[in-house]
Amino acid sequence: MVVGVGIGMLVWNRPIPRSVVIAAAGVALTIPSLAMLALLIPTFGLGWTPTVIALVMYSLLPIVRNTVVGLREVPPAVMESATGMGMNQFSVLLRIQLPIAWPIILTGVRVAAQLTIGIAAIAAYVAGPGLGSYIFQGLSSLGSVNALNFALTGTLGVVILALLVDALFVTITRYTTSRGLRA
DSSP states (O other): OHHHHHHHHHHTTOHHHHHHHHHHHHHHHHSOHHHHHHHHHHHHOSSHHHHHHHHHHHHHHHHHHHHHHHHHTSOHHHHHHHHHTTOOHHHHIIIIIHHHHHHHHHHHHHHHHHHHHHHHHHGGGGTOSSTHHHHHHHHHTTTSTTHHHHHHHHHHHHHHHHHHHHHHHHHHHHHHSOGGGOO
């Protein structure tokens, strides 16, 4: 979230860097997750490191795109009024634009969280953390007594975790968004 929102804040008002960053994040998202993890293994080995790097790369597009859209959708008259009141560009960004763009930014974070939960299950294939280890254990032992139990445990765990995280972000959005913007 920090990386994506930071990048979005840096490029939201610069057309060429904005297009390059969004296109690069889009290209990274099109790489199949297993292929991305396989590309990271020679450099970072197995385990947590390649998993975290891949998940950060996959989560960038929705966060950066929503940050850019949220900041660009703030009415120019509102920003001009803030400048007329004596605010500098940084103050306008922090005190006016970010609070108005916050619900849109959180929606991007919510989408990214759902995306990474699903992709994290695949990370078990390269010894990454997560519920995917149960899924792969069940798939690798097809025909045994507990194969289906392992696969279902991992799958249901991923689904339940995704639903809980989604509910958490709905709650966070509700309590951190100004009443005037909650329409």
